[in-house]
Amino acid sequence: MTITEASAPEGLVIVGASALGLPLPSTGYARQAYGNVSVDFGPATWLTVGGDGAVTVFAGKVEYGQGIRWGLAIAAAEELGLEPSVISVVLGDTERTPWDIGTFGSQSTRHTGVQVRKAAATARQALIELAAGRLDLPPDQLICRDGRMASMADPGRSVSLGELVAGQSVVREIPEEAPVHAPAEFTVMGGYVRRTDGLQRVTGRAVYAQDVVRPGMLFARVLRPPAYGAHLERLDDGVATRMPGVASVVRDGDLVAVLAESDQQADAAHDLLIADWSERAGQISQWDLPAALAADPHDPVVTQELGDVEAALAKAAHRLEESYYIPYIPAAPMEPRAAVAEWADDRLTVWAGTQRPFGIRGELAQFFGIDEDHVHVIAPEIGGGFGSKSIYRPALEAAQLAKLAGRPVRVAYSRIEEMTWATFRPAALITIRSGFDADGRITAWDSHAIHTTVDRPMIGQRGSESPYAADAIRSIVSAGPAPLRPGSYRSLGCAVNHFARESHIDEIATAIGMDPVEFRLRNLPEPRYRRVLEAAANEFGWKTVSTPSGGGAGVAVGLDVGSYAAECVAIGIEGREIRVERVSASIDCGLVFNPEGVRSQMEGAIMMGLGGALFEAAEFEDGHLLNGSFARYRVPRITQMPEVSVTICGGEENPPTGAGEPGIVPIAPAIANAVFDLQSKRIRELPLQRQLS
Amino acid sequence: MANAAMARSRYLRFDLGLTGTKYGCGEGLCGACTVLVDGQPLRACLATVASVGGGQVTTIEGLADGDVLHPVQQAFLEESAMQCGYCIPGFIMSAVGLLERTPNPSTGQIRDALAENMCRCGTYPRIERAVLRAAGGRE
Ligand code: FES
Ligand code: FES
Numbered sequence: 001m002t003i004t005e006a007s008a009p010e011g012l013v014i015v016g017a018s019a020l021g022l023p024l025p026s027t028g029y030a031r032q033a034y035g036n037v038s039v040d041f042g043p044a045t046w047l048t049v050g051g052d053g054a055v056t057v058f059a060g061k062v063e064y065g066q067g068i069r070w071g072l073a074i075a076a077a078e079e080l081g082l083e084p085s086v087i088s089v090v091l092g093d094t095e096r097t098p099w100d101i102g103t104f105g106s107q108s109t110r111h112t113g114v115q116v117r118k119a120a121a122t123a124r125q126a127l128i129e130l131a132a133g134r135l136d137l138p139p140d141q142l143i144c145r146d147g148r149m150a151s152m153a154d155p156g157r158s159v160s161l162g163e164l165v166a167g168q169s170v171v172r173e174i175p176e177e178a179p180v181h182a183p184a185e186f187t188v189m190g191g192y193v194r195r196t197d198g199l200q201r202v203t204g205r206a207v208y209a210q211d212v213v214r215p216g217m218l219f220a221r222v223l224r225p226p227a228y229g230a231h232l233e234r235l236d237d238g239v240a241t242r243m244p245g246v247a248s249v250v251r252d253g254d255l256v257a258v259l260a261e262s263d264q265q266a267d268a269a270h271d272l273l274i275a276d277w278s279e280r281a282g283q284i285s286q287w288d289l290p291a292a293l294a295a296d297p298h299d300p301v302v303t304q305e306l307g308d309v310e311a312a313l314a315k316a317a318h319r320l321e322e323s324y325y326i327p328y329i330p331a332a333p334m335e336p337r338a339a340v341a342e343w344a345d346d347r348l349t350v351w352a353g354t355q356r357p358f359g360i361r362g363e364l365a366q367f368f369g370i371d372e373d374h375v376h377v378i379a380p381e382i383g384g385g386f387g388s389k390s391i392y393r394p395a396l397e398a399a400q401l402a403k404l405a406g407r408p409v410r411v412a413y414s415r416i417e418e419m420t421w422a423t424f425r426p427a428a429l430i431t432i433r434s435g436f437d438a439d440g441r442i443t444a445w446d447s448h449a450i451h452t453t454v455d456r457p458m459i460g461q462r463g464s465e466s467p468y469a470a471d472a473i474r475s476i477v478s479a480g481p482a483p484l485r486p487g488s489y490r491s492l493g494c495a496v497n498h499f500a501r502e503s504h505i506d507e508i509a510t511a512i513g514m515d516p517v518e519f520r521l522r523n524l525p526e527p528r529y530r531r532v533l534e535a536a537a538n539e540f541g542w543k544t545v546s547t548p549s550g551g552g553a554g555v556a557v558g559l560d561v562g563s564y565a566a567e568c569v570a571i572g573i574e575g576r577e578i579r580v581e582r583v584s585a586s587i588d589c590g591l592v593f594n595p596e597g598v599r600s601q602m603e604g605a606i607m608m609g610l611g612g613a614l615f616e617a618a619e620f621e622d623g624h625l626l627n628g629s630f631a632r633y634r635v636p637r638i639t640q641m642p643e644v645s646v647t648i649c650g651g652e653e654n655p656p657t658g659a660g661e662p663g664i665v666p667i668a669p670a671i672a673n674a675v676f677d678l679q680s681k682r683i684r685e686l687p688l689q690r691q692l693s
Numbered sequence: 694m695a696n697a698a699m700a701r702s703r704y705l706r707f708d709l710g711l712t713g714t715k716y717g718c719g720e721g722l723c724g725a726c727t728v729l730v731d732g733q734p735l736r737a738c739l740a741t742v743a744s745v746g747g748g749q750v751t752t753i754e755g756l757a758d759g760d761v762l763h764p765v766q767q768a769f770l771e772e773s774a775m776q777c778g779y780c781i782p783g784f785i786m787s788a789v790g791l792l793e794r795t796p797n798p799s800t801g802q803i804r805d806a807l808a809e810n811m812c813r814c815g816t817y818p819r820i821e822r823a824v825l826r827a828a829g830g831r832e
Contacts, residue, residue: 067776198773198775202766202775203713204753262707264699333779334725334777335715335779381777606815607815629722638807
C-alpha cells in the first residue's frame, strides 16, 4: 500500500519507508526467501490517529507467539503517553500494512519496533503543533498523556487527540531523526506491561488460519505420498467421488485432493482413494546419516580464520579432537499450517498463517502469472511456527484447488501432515580439534561443521564462529547429503553449532581440571559475554569446581541475532530420565522495550530447547518419517518444567537485538555438560536421553 | 448437519462456528480441543457427537459471564500466560475442570492435571502461575 491509496481519511496519518533492514543480504536464507519479490518499497502508512482519537499501528510482521503486537503497542504507547492496551495493531496484511521481508531472524524489535517508535514520535510532534495552535500555548509547554494534549502548568487546559485531528486530514512523513524519548524519559517502555492482545486469546475469539471459514467454502484433504520422493502411479477415485458431500476429486499435476462440503466428509472420502505409489529406494535412514555426512561434505565455506591453525595445533601442549552429532528436528508448532483461498475473477485472496505474507504473495502471483496487486494475503493469528512457517505450501495448494473448484477452498494440515511435510532443522556432524595449554589458554581451534542444509547454507553458518580467544582459529561449514527437507527453526543452525562448541569447551576445562565458568571467563574477550555469564552464574549460585563433581551442574553461553545469553542448569536423574530442575538464564539484548516479553521468550526458548536436548528427533527410514504423530513424537510437558529465572543484563547502551531465539542456544550443551558433571558420562549426540536409556 | 459419529470438535468448530476449541492433533494427545462436559474436561476430538449425548457442553466461548471473565481467564490475562495462544483455550478448560474438583491445588496437582495439555511455545511457568492465581482468588 502506498500513501496515494490512503484516500485521505480523517485524522493524522504517519507515513514512512517500508523497506526496513534492507539492503537484503546478498546470500543466505533471507536472500533466497526474497528472490522472487518485486515490489516497490514505497512509503506506507505506519500509524494513524482517527477523529475519534483511536491510535492504530500498521506493520507487515505477523504474530506467531513472539508478542510483536504487544511490543509494538508498547513502543507507540511510550511516545504518545498512552496505555498500551488502547492501541490497535494491524499486522501481516498485504493490502493494509507496510511491505515486510518476513518475521524471522528476530528483526521485529530491531527494525520494525524502532520504526514504530519513530512513527509515534512523529505523530506526537504533529499533535503538539496542532495543540499549540488550538490552546494558544508554546509547544514546549505541552504534554501528551492519556489521549490528551495538556498544558504542563495547567492540566485543565487540554484537548483530546481526536478533537485535534477531527474533520481534517493531516499527513506527516517520518523524518530521519524522529524525536523519540531518551531512555531516561521512559514512562512505558522497560516497565511491566501486561500482554495487550490477551483478551482475544483467553476467550477463544482469536482467529488462526485453522479457524478461517468463508461462505461457500469447500474442505480439501490432499493426498500425500507415503514416503519422500514417492511417485503416484495410478489413482482410483471411483468410490471416493461417490461419497456423501464430495464435490470432486481434483488432480492437478502432482496435487490430488478430495473437495467436500465438510472436513469430516473430505477425510472419509480421502481414506477411500486407492493409490499406487512407486517409492524411491536407497534413501538415507536416520542411523546412516552421521556416516553419510562424514563421507560426503561439499561446498565448504570458511566462516572464520585467524593464523595458521595446523601449525598451532602441531605446537599445542595438549590436543583434543571430538565429533558431535545433532539430528533433524521438526518445529512441531501447535497449530498445523492451514490456508483458505478465494478467487473473484482474476483476483485472489488467501488467508495463510505464514511468517512471510508478502513473500507468499509474490510466489502466488508468479505461479498464476498475475500481478502482485491482484493477490491479497492475510496472515491471521499464527499458532506457533518458530521459523518453519516461512515456507508455506498450503497457500499455493488452496489457491490451485479454489481456482479449479470455482469456490473458496480450505487446506488444513493434519498433525501428521504438519510433522511430515513441513521442514526440519538440519542435522549436523561437527568435528572440533583444539589445542590448549595447562594454564587454561586455548591456542588452536579448528571446527568443521557439516549441516544437511542443501541450498540454504546460511542455516549451518549461523553461530559457527568461535568467540573464544586463540592463537589460531578456523571454522569451516559444509553441506552434506540431506534425506529430509531443511528449513528454518528457532535460531537456525546457531543452537546446533553451539552444542558442539560449548560441549567441547567443557571438555577442555575438564582436561585441565579447571572450573568451566572460570575457563570460559578466561577465554572470552567480549565484555558482554562475560557479563551474561557472571550474571547467570551468580543467580545460580555457581560453586567453583572442576568437573565431573557429581553435582549435576552445567553451563553454556551463546550469541545469536546480536544478543548474548548464558544458562546454568541443575539436573537430577529420576529413574532413567534426566530431570532438569533449575535453569538460571541471562540475556543481554541491548535496549529492552518489553522486559516481560523478553522473559517470556527466554522461558519459551528454554522449554523448547529442553525438548531438543533431551528427547526430540525426527526418526526416518528409507524415506518414511516414523514419528509424525504426538503418540511417537515427544515434546516437553508442564511436568518437565524446571524452575526458570531470567536475568536481563545490559540495556540502553546498545541498540535492541532479538530475544526470541538466543534462549535456545545454550540450553542443550548446558544440560549435556550437567549430565557429564553428574554421571561422568560425556554425551556427544542429541537427544541426550536416548544415549542414556 | 452433524451426524452422530462426527467428532465433537468438528461439530463445534464448523457446524456451530465455535473455533475457540482448537485442532492440534485429532488424537487426544495435545489437549488443544479440551471442552467441559458436565464440568469435566474432555478431549472433543475423540468424543463423537453421539457420545456426548445430552450432556452439558461448555466451550471456551461460554466460560465468561457476558463481559466478566471467568477467574481462570482473568488469571491467564493477568499473568500474560500465553505466547501464540493456540493451546490456551485448552489449558483454561482443563484448569477450570481441575479447580472444580480441587479448589486449592498444589503445584503437583496442577502439573498432573495439565500434563496432557501441550504448549509448544513453552509458556508453562506462566500457565502454572495463572492457575495458582485463579485458585488463590477463590479462597
Ligand atoms: S486436538 Fe484433541 S487432543 Fe489434540
Ligand atoms: S502459547 Fe503457543 S502453544 Fe501454547
